[in-house]
Each structure stands twice: as structure tokens, then as C-alpha cells.
Amino acid sequence: MSNSVPRTGSIKNKIVASDLEEERKNLNFDQMELTEFLYYGKENYAKYQGWIKLVEKEPILANHHSWYDMTREEQMECQLQKSRRMYEIDRKEYFHDVENGFIAWYNAILKGVYSFGLNFTMFMTCIESLADDEQRNQWLPKLKDLKMIGCYAQTELGHGSNVAGIETTATYDNTTDEFVINSPTLTSTKFWPGDMGKISCYSCVYARLISNGKDHGVQPFLVQTRDLATYEPLPGVEMGDIGPKFGYQSKDNGYQIYKNLRIPRYNHLKRFSEVDREGNFKLKGDQRILYSIMLLTRVQIISYAPFAIFQALQIGTRYAVVRRQFSTLDGTKLERKLLDYQTHMYKYAPLLAYAMAFKFSGHYLIKLYEKVMDGVKNNDFSQLELLHHLSSGYKAVYTKITYDAIDDVRQSCGGAGFLQWSALPQYQQDYAPNPTFEGDNTVMLQQCSRLIVKTVKGLAKGKKAEGNFSYLNNILGLIEMKSTAKTVEDVLSVEFLETALAVRSAFKVKSTVEDLMKSKASENQKANSEFAIDIISMSTAHVMYTTFYNFKNGLSIIKCNSLKNHLNNLLRLYSISELIKDNQCLYESGFFSSGIMNLLNQALKQLLKTLRPFMIPIVEAIQIPDVILTSSIGNSYGDIYETQLEWAKSSRLNKSTTIRGFKENILPIVNGKL
């Protein structure tokens, strides 16, 4: 260990900080294999690189730190300019050939949330899934070419999670063959949809279909809301932005109020139901497919979570190996790198472990989704329930952990993480809606529990549990087990960790299901008043176990042995972190007994030590280039001071030496003139 002052990084002069360079030398595995894995495959990563090349070539597309200092209006204009340029460059590539993951890339290369994000996800998915063939052929090409720009108008002021409570009405008028769209109450105001306020000219409106005096429940309708020539709102619709938010500044989440707005009967999305000329309503096809829209978005949210953690970690970890503060490591006079504090490794390494675990689940879930959708096309709905169960549980647990992880990284950077220039605040703020939208997390964990309960009830009837439920076949055995772990090596064994997580989940499942079955209360009371806490806790433990299962089983596809070794350590760290966080059931069941705490603690510290040298090589596998990252403390040069000061100087408030209002209001006081 040397005492010579480390070389300072400078992005301007292309000098890499020696502290960062040194960390990179610890690379001992096939980093590209990890990178491609993180991007869900070689092909996807190549695509991402394509986007980046484009951004590097076209200055208007590049991110600039001034973004963080812009007003909402300016940010939105900046994004529209970028979109326009993409359209000019290659409208086929960037708009017409929209494919899975398009939005994820677009969001990942842009600062802020993509202007047409809802058009190309929820709105498009709606048309794809709920419109019949004729409607799809007519509308899909238009929306992909931005001739129709749409939003997904489900939520109302009065109803978010409870979609069945929606109040907007679409009343069939058989004299004109039209639906008349109305917002009959204050609470029926459409409120929240992204792209609704300013960008879109169409809404996919969820409304109660009323025909011949009968309410047929909530149905989707394509509603034009603006004049396409002038882009003014049409008569019969009042609309606008809903205001500033915690994040999502560049997104025009909006409101719409309808007053006798007429649309052709044709605009009812009619793949699964139809109203005829006389107003008779009928269902068509298997309604279970309606699940699939939310499912896709949830799978996307789940598969994006690890990326969100990696993004933050790439910044935090680089900062933590260049930033030095306080007492020295033995043998040197330099201050200590933040990452050389045990507490700092404990802040970061578990997050990396969770991110990796989520990644393997993501891989598993994407495959499952494809399989299930193939099935559905052939009228096989057998695995839809499983996919719903997993995607709702994973969505809830992963988004919560991910949101907290980004915030933890931000806080771990001290003051620097509180500055927008670090990029961390916006990551956190823009990630924040994930626990809320596409199914509020509390509600999702309730839904996730259903298949668990059903499976356990099935066991009693002799029905075997399968796949990552199969641990429940041995539910009684599990809760009787006693750990035989005596050494740190024992608790670090994958078998021990798997068993411990399985026992924990089994214990919660068993006691919750028993409570539910014993209680004489109504189903409603049981789920919401009496055992709601237990249900959430049970679902979470099950999610954590199955996540382990996906991680462990997924490792077989990794080729490089030293990479596999690191991933194995992250699998262990994931498990140990879980077992430290929530272990009460394990003592209660007798699986854990006195002494295990010390072993877990030592195992944790050992893993932190083992992983320490490889943090930079592992985290940097995410390969987000500086031109995208736009962080004053996380660039690839380890330049954590020069850029911070330079960007500070560029603060908008520095355009003049004092601020507006000072000379008028305060200077007279200072000068004794008041």
C-alpha cells in the first residue's frame, strides 16, 4: 500500500483517477459475458450500443447536465426535439419497428421519462390486445408513425386500484350509432394518465358501457380528444396537465373531463365484446386474456428493476473508490476510500446481490411470459394464473427494494448525492411511481397470495405442487427441520441457505393458511381486517424463496467460472441478507438455535471482504457510457471534483451575481435604508 497521492481524474483531460484504475485491475472474469447477461442477451446489448452510437454522433440527442436545471417546459421541449430528430433520422427503425424493450432503451438513454412513453406501451398494448383485427390494422400503423398519439385513460380521481369502481360512462345512442362519453361526477374525472395532458390526441378511455339502459361494466374505447390540424382540444373534452410531481417532471400526466363527447360505435375496442347496431351487448372469446396487458407491463417493470439498481451503483461505487475520508487503512497515510469502510460495503454489496437476484428472476419471467402467451394464442390458459401470481408478487417486492436501493445509494454519497448533478436524485424521483402504478404494491401482494393459498389447499387434496412451488410439497417436513450448521462454511453452503429460505416461507405459509381456514370471519374481513399483515408477510417470504430458486437454477447458463464464482457469492449474500433481515420464523420453528447469529454475521463479513475487490469490475459491467449517465461524481474517469465544481458554476442561479428580489427587498435593509 502506497502513500503517494492518488492521481486525480479529469474527464476534460481524459485522465483516469489512479484509484479507479487500480480497482479495474482486479477484473478476473469475462466482463462481457456479464454485460450481455445484464442486457438480456448479446443481441439486445448490440442494440443498446447502436442507440449509444447514434447519441454520440448526434449532438442534439446527447444528454447534457443542464437538463437537471431546466423547468418542466424546457425539459419537455428538449425531449420533443430529440424525438423529432430520431424521426428524421430513421422513422422506420425508431418508430415503426417498435419492439419489446424499445421504451426501456429510450428511457435508459434519455434523461427523464420519454414523451411518447405511454403511446408506445400502454396505448399500443391496448390496441394490440383489445382491438379486433380490423381496428388493429387501421390504428396500429398510425400510432407507430405518430399520426395518432395516445394515452391509457383508466384511473379517475375517485378510483385507482379499484378499476371496477370507474364512473366514466359510454352510453350507446342507437339513433346516431354512437357512444356518448361523459364524466358524470367530480370523482369520475380521468386523472393521472401519462401523455394525457399535453401530448396525446387520443385516449384509450375505460368507461362503463351503457346500452339500452343496462350497465355492461368497464370497457375500453378509442376517443379522439384533439383536433389534429390545430391540436386544440375538441369541444366536449376539457383537459390539461395535473401539476408538478415528486418525479416525472417531463411527463404530462393529465386530466380529462368529458361532456357529451361522441365517438362512432366502431371505436369500442371489440376483440372481446361487441355492441351491435341495436345496442345489444355480447362477450366474445376468452376473457382471461384481458389479464395480459397488465402482465406485460409488470414483466417489463420487473426486468427493468436490476438495471435501475445497477445505474445507481455504477455512480455510487465509482465515487466510493475515489472519495476518501477520515482514518487510514493500516499501512498508509492516505485517507480511507469510502468503500474500505465495512459499513459502506454493507450499504452496497447487498444491493448488488439483490439486483443480480432480480436479474435471474427477470430472465425466468420473460421466458415464462413468452411461453404463456404462446399458450394463450392456442387457447391454453393453464399457466396464466402462475404468471399473474409471480408477476404481481415480484413487481411488489422488487420495486420496493429497488426504490429503497436507489435512495440508499443517493444517501451514501453524502452531500454529493443530494445534488441533481450526481444523477441520483432523478433516478430516485423517476423510479418512485413504480410501487404505485401498474398495481399498488399492497394490493399486488394480496393478489400474489391467492395461488399460494390455493396450492396449499390443493396439497390437502393430494395435488402436487410444481416448479418453484414444489418446496411446499414438503411443507410439514420443512417446518420440523433443525439446522445442523456449525461453522461459517456451513451457513455459506447453498443447500443450507436454500433450506433456510424454504423453511421461513413454509412456516409463514402454513400458519397463515391455517389461520385463514380456522377463522369464522367473512372472506372480506379475513383478507382485509384480520390477516392482511400475515398475508403480505407470507407473500413476501414466498417471493424471496422463489427468487433464490430462480437465481440458483439460472446460474447454469453462466460460462465463465470466475464469474460464476462471484455470482455464487452474490447468491449467498442475497440469502444471508434476507436471513439477517427476517429470521423470526426460523427460531420459532426450531430451524435456528442459539449461536447461528454469530455464524451469519461472520459469513456476512466474509462475503463483504471477498467481494470488495471485485465491486468495480462487477458493477461496471452495466457499461453505461458517460454521455448517457451525465453524473458529476460517477463518470468513467473517476473525476469527482473537477466536474462537480464546473457544473456548479453553470447553475442557472449564477447567471447574475445576486438573485431576483434581493436588491429590491433586502439590500435596503442591509444598507440601513429601511
Added chain:
Amino acid sequence: MSNSVPRTGSIKNKIVASDLEEERKNLNFDQMELTEFLYYGKENYAKYQGWIKLVEKEPILANHHSWYDMTREEQMECQLQKSRRMYEIDRKEYFHDVENGFIAWYNAILKGVYSFGLNFTMFMTCIESLADDEQRNQWLPKLKDLKMIGCYAQTELGHGSNVAGIETTATYDNTTDEFVINSPTLTSTKFWPGDMGKISCYSCVYARLISNGKDHGVQPFLVQTRDLATYEPLPGVEMGDIGPKFGYQSKDNGYQIYKNLRIPRYNHLKRFSEVDREGNFKLKGDQRILYSIMLLTRVQIISYAPFAIFQALQIGTRYAVVRRQFSTLDGTKLERKLLDYQTHMYKYAPLLAYAMAFKFSGHYLIKLYEKVMDGVKNNDFSQLELLHHLSSGYKAVYTKITYDAIDDVRQSCGGAGFLQWSALPQYQQDYAPNPTFEGDNTVMLQQCSRLIVKTVKGLAKGKKAEGNFSYLNNILGLIEMKSTAKTVEDVLSVEFLETALAVRSAFKVKSTVEDLMKSKASENQKANSEFAIDIISMSTAHVMYTTFYNFKNGLSIIKCNSLKNHLNNLLRLYSISELIKDNQCLYESGFFSSGIMNLLNQALKQLLKTLRPFMIPIVEAIQIPDVILTSSIGNSYGDIYETQLEWAKSSRLNKSTTIRGFKENILPIVNGKL
């Protein structure tokens, strides 16, 4: 339970929502006693009401929701106008007679962080504590009258937590009898101080005092930075705002770079050290008093924490008793109030319990602070160490929990909590620096541990532990104890809860101190590399136990019996929440054994049920009026929809029907012209 549709609240028409009215009827205790307690006494509360009356009378002082939609420049101007008005109304009352708590009130009645906040806290405290009498007499009246506006310039780009590493120099020039202030390196740039960039004209600069070629360590200097007539920066100082942040938008956290800036020798704050005409440096008085500046600020942070939680809860709880979603309670056809979900009570009630616990600690600590400072004035430093220990530990633990609590409440409101109009995002964003400034939390918990270790080592030498350390006198007895709790009533007894928290802390203290004493590593390695995690965990457990102790002992001052009853339940809930969160040591020590989990779970649910009817009466004791609160979902009328829509309509983006850049960039695409 009735099925009739609840009456909607309307702040405009002064109609209280029937759902909220109904909850208020559950008030069964002396709410004013609680209110006065929450404000640290009758007198303080009267003062707060005085501020509010003023705000209600003077339209320019009132908060307006447009604040949330302002740029940083606009917010700052708005605050300067308010300050000017206060100065005009009564400069004596609002400026000259600045007292403890002034800033807390100012921050509580304003949106955003007060423009002169640092002048009236850190800067003023510096002059008060570190300047000698002559300097104080000269400067204090000026700064209170805004003739001098100052900031506290400690942190540099390169050094935050490690103040000893500061690089700015103040070199004595005996030819002119001046100090020459310099920023010799990039990393010595002053960076972060509030009020520094735009508002202040003086800085209390921490710099290395160099005289006759010798470095005498970091010392405070009063440095003028702007010309008072023009308010332009003086030659020799480059200064500005550091940029947009996660929160604190209206605060000009700044940077300053000094280049041969000369100040008279007199401007060295010389209460505790002095440089004579020849440049000889000497210390004066007891240096331990230097502690006291940070101590005061930390005590203020601690005593503000419960207010911050209550603020958020007042909004969340009102929303949760008016907002209804999904399934009904048995016996009614209405949707269920959010607060009637067990999970929702579990989101809020423990936060209320923690807030109350922090409140009692705040009371205890303020008294201790006064006692210690009285002692210090008479050269009695005996309790300074205890105060440092408690204030660092409480600061770290409470700010973390408080920050998370505000965020939890924000998330629990679904989409509505993501809108700035709800007031919750800004609470969270402005609270966010608390875990970082005035001593980073990780560093604080390290410091907190020292007195614990010292106390245990003292025990071995026969020295008795006192006050809220006295549980450690029985450390060996505690870790041998077995719980005899058999029923839910047993675990709800205050004795059981106290013992459990004491055992938990004692167990951690014992094992950590033993580890520290056994290890052969250097002190540095032990504290930072080997046992850092354990030290943090031990300090936290000790803080939680002593918090219980303050809560329990503090209850004796409560007069109203039914209020005391509620507080007793909150004391229990605080403890049960802690024991559910972290109980591993209790199983390890044998205090807990199989079966206790179920009892704790039942006890928790019972407390949630018991507290449910009183949530509104308890939370509303904080009495923040609508004109201060400025929340679209938390006003006193339970108007959660009308205001939300009205404010939405006023969004800045709605000044025109489309947004800037749309017609230029995108409309040509929509219209097929590109």
C-alpha cells in the same frame, strides 16, 4: 354502519366531509394538553399561534399552492418578499429577538427552507460561542438586524465529515496585521454551505491558521465576501450557487474560492484562541466547549423530528379516512376507508408511535441540554460527554426513521402522494439532508458507541452506570433472563417490553465490547474494518432502549388519563414494532422462545385495533392550519377531490393548450408534413 353516501368535503364552501367529522367524534381526551405537549409547552404553542395569526392577516405571508410550481428563482424571491414584510411589520419581534426555535417556526410556517436560516442558526451560534465579548457585542446586533448576513463555511469539496482535513488557509501576515485567506487546491473549494451562494455577504470560514510558518489547525474566521453597497462579490472571492438539488430548492447552497483575500487579524474568532501582533498563537479557556455548537443544532434536529412525522401523518391520516377504495367493511355497501385496512393502520400507527417516542426524548434532551450548558458556564463539563453521546445517537436513528416515515406516508397515498400539491413530496425532499448534515448518520453512530464502550469498561472497574445507562449494571443478569410471557396481555405489559428492549441492547453491547477487546487488530481497523457493522447495530439498540426509557418516564407529566392511556398504547406499539423488526438477539439469548412470535403478532393487531378510532383525534393535535399546510388532500375539511382538481387546472403547463416545442417539432409529423 350506514350505507348512505358520505358528504363530500369542500374547503371552498366550508363543508367538512362527513367521514372526517365522524372520526373527530371519537375524541375522548384532552386534545389541547397533547397539542401543547407536542409544541414543547403552552408558551411555545401560543407563539406558534401568533405566527399563524400574522400569516392569516397578511396575504403576502400566506402560503399558496402555486409555490410548488415555481422555479427556484421564483421561490427565493417569494421568500425574500415575505422576509421583507416581516421586517417591516416588527423587526424587533421577528429579527432582533431571535430565540431558540425561531427557525423551526419559520420553517414550519413557510413553504421551503427559510432564506436566512443559516444566518440565524449556524452563523449566529458561531459568533455567540466562538467570538469573544467584544466581537459579539459588535457583530451580533448587526447580524440580527440583517446588516450582516452570514453563512457557516465549513465543508469543502474534498472534506465533509472529516473536518480535520480542511485545506483552506488563513495565513497571518504580520507586515499588515492581516490574515490572508486562500483556497490552495480544487478540493479546498468551500462547497455546500446554505445561504452562501446568493444571500450572504459574510462567511464564517473554517481554515487552517498558519502563522510564522506553523499550522495551528482549523480555526474560524469572519470573512466579508460582498461589497455591502452593491452586493457584488469582493475581489479575491469567487462565489455562486452549486445547482439544483433533491430538495432545498429555495436554498442557495453555495461555493466560494478565495484568492489572497485579506481580513483584519481581529476577524479571527478569538474566544478560545488568539494570535498576537507578532503572530504567536495561543489557546484560551476550555476547548471542550467547542462541542456545543453542533450539539445545539443536533438537539434542534432531534426535537423537530416528531413534528416532521406529524406533519406528514396529518395529511395521510385525513386522506385515509375520507378516501375509500375497494371492498366493504361487513355491514355496509360503501367502499372501505383506507384506514380500515389492517395494512394501512400498520403503515401509520407505528409511525405515530415512533413520533411520540421521539417527542419524549426531545423533551428529555432539551432539559439535559439546558442543564449541561448551565454547567459549562460554571466550568462543569461532567455531562458534556453524555449529551454528545445521546445527541449523536438520537440524531442518527431518528432522522433515518423520520425520513423513511415521511416517504412511507407519501407512498401510502398512492398517486396523490406523488403530486407536489399533496405537500408530501416537498416534506420528504426538504427533510432529506437531515441524515447527512450536522454529522453523517453512520459517523454519528460510531461516535455514539464510544460512551457505551467506556461505560462497560468502567463497569469492569466497579464504576456504576447511571441514568438511562443503568440497565447495563445488570448486563449479565439481563442476557441470562428468560421471558415468562404466556399471553397477549403479558407481552403488552410495560415491564415485559422494557426488559425485552434492555436484553436486546445488553446482548449487543456485551458481544460487541467483548469482540472489540478480544481482537488484536489496531483500533482503526477494529472500528472501521472489523466490527463497524456491530458497532452501528449496538448503538442503535441502545438508542432504542433509552428512547423507551425516556418515553416511559416522561409519561408522568401527562395529566389527562385517557390521553395517558393512548400514550401508553403508543409506548407499547413503539416497543412491539421494535421487537418485530429486530429480535434475533432475544432468541439467541434465550429470552424469547417458540410461541412468542404469535403473541407479538396478536399484540400488534390488538393495538392497531385499539388505536384505530383515535387516529384522527391524536394526529390532529398537531393543529397545523390549512393556510400553512397547503395540501390538496390533507386539509381540515377532508376535501380530497375538489381541491385536487382545482389545483391541477392551475398547473403552469396549462397556460396554453399545447406545450412549447410541440407545434414546431411534432405537429408536422402528426399532419404528415414531415
